[in-house]
Amino acid sequence: MSLETIRDQLPDYARDLKLNIGSVLTTQGAPGLSEKQIAAVALSTAIASRNPHFTLAIESWAKPQLDDAYVNGARAAAAIMGMNNIYYRFLHLVEDGEYATMPARLRMNIIGNPGIDKLDFELLSLAVSAVNGCGMCITSHEKKLREGGISREQIQSAVRIASVIHAVAAVLEYHSESAAAAASV
Amino acid sequence: MLGVGQKFPQFSLTGVVSNDLNNAFQPFDSNSANGKWQIVFFWPKDFTFVCPTEIAAFGKLNKEFADRDAVVYGVSTDSEFVHLAWRKDKEELRDLPFPMLSDIKRELTSALGVLDAEAGVAQRATYIVDPQGVIRFAYVTDLNVGRSPQEVLRVLDALQTDELCPCNWKKGEDTLKAA
Numbered sequence: 001m002s003l004e005t006i007r008d009q010l011p012d013y014a015r016d017l018k019l020n021i022g023s024v025l026t027t028q029g030a031p032g033l034s035e036k037q038i039a040a041v042a043l044s045t046a047i048a049s050r051n052p053h054f055t056l057a058i059e060s061w062a063k064p065q066l067d068d069a070y071v072n073g074a075r076a077a078a079a080i081m082g083m084n085n086i087y088y089r090f091l092h093l094v095e096d097g098e099y100a101t102m103p104a105r106l107r108m109n110i111i112g113n114p115g116i117d118k119l120d121f122e123l124l125s126l127a128v129s130a131v132n133g134c135g136m137c138i139t140s141h142e143k144k145l146r147e148g149g150i151s152r153e154q155i156q157s158a159v160r161i162a163s164v165i166h167a168v169a170a171v172l173e174y175h176s177e178s179a180a181a182a183a184s185v
Numbered sequence: 186m187l188g189v190g191q192k193f194p195q196f197s198l199t200g201v202v203s204n205d206l207n208n209a210f211q212p213f214d215s216n217s218a219n220g221k222w223q224i225v226f227f228w229p230k231d232f233t234f235v236c237p238t239e240i241a242a243f244g245k246l247n248k249e250f251a252d253r254d255a256v257v258y259g260v261s262t263d264s265e266f267v268h269l270a271w272r273k274d275k276e277e278l279r280d281l282p283f284p285m286l287s288d289i290k291r292e293l294t295s296a297l298g299v300l301d302a303e304a305g306v307a308q309r310a311t312y313i314v315d316p317q318g319v320i321r322f323a324y325v326t327d328l329n330v331g332r333s334p335q336e337v338l339r340v341l342d343a344l345q346t347d348e349l350c351p352c353n354w355k356k357g358e359d360t361l362k363a364a
Contacts, residue, residue, distance in 0.1 A: 040224075080350075129352075
């Protein structure tokens with residue numbers, strides 16, 4: 001599916017999102033990121049945004065830009081951060097520092113060996129963390145990316161994609177439901 | 186006896202992998218695991234009573250071990266032909282999903298220090314060896330005590346579970362270096 005088809009599905013009240021998704025998924029609109037990084041960030045944050053129809057559309061748009069390892073890496077980042085964002089958000093929200101001293105005892109081995117460039121995997125993890133809303137994960141992945149030489153502009157580009165993908169996923173889910181309901185009346 | 190932190194000895198043994206004499210035997214050595222974890226367990230003698238139950242119990246968990254990037258090897262000092270005969274004889278062993286290795290020269294058993302001085306056969310030893318070939322868990326009982334494969338799986342899980350995510354970072358600390 002083309003990006004055009006996705007955009008055409010967006011209703012007029014979401015015109016800002018329609019224009020934004022057209023820009024943030026391009027190299028001009030996402031300064032500092034390669035086409036591959038843009039596609040991988042879009043796919044991982046779409047999965048995290050939980051709209052399967054939209055995610056499949058994003059995936060078919062993203063695939064020509066990604067090799068199998070990156071498709072898998074994007075899925076893996078969404079999968080593992082779906083767990084870590086919840087666990088570590090609990091650690092930073094609960095008002096008892098003792099929990100942070102207890103080992104998590106959760107497997108997260110994919111992070112040690114993600115099958116794609118480690119900094120790219122960090123970037124995907126950060127973008128997914130922005131969608132899932134874990135402050136501690138955002139802080140620590142951002143720090144790791146900056147230490148690895150990734151610029152603020154590149155990080156901002158990834159988060160701009162995450163924001164738009166999340167909003168579009170939500171609107172399309174509601175909009176297709178309400179269109180179906182209207183049709184059945 | 187070799188223990189935790191030491192290199193698992195080099196080995197090159199014949200293993201039994203099926204019930205058909207034509208393709209039952211395959212060579213296995215230190216590199217056969219190909220970068221995976223190894224679970225190596227020993228029993229004293231084929232055709233004895235405690236053994237098939239616990240070997241079959243390791244077999245039942247084989248998929249769990251495989252999901253954790255681990256290969257399982259069962260070893261005794263019997264020959265590969267005795268292994269094959271026992272495998273064909275015992276219903277629980279017929280579909281065993283991992284190789285039964287023959288340490289007939291007792292080299293691996295001796296190098297590990299688990300050759301029972303009196304009985305002249307392997308003690309009931311279990312090892313977990315990491316992808317670098319280092320022993321991370323060692324467990325030996327007397328000849329007649331059975332063991333729990335479930336416990337080996339629990340230990341493997343614990344050994345493999347490390348908080349690699351930078352999310353674990355706390356203010357004021359250096360970030361952890363993901364291996």
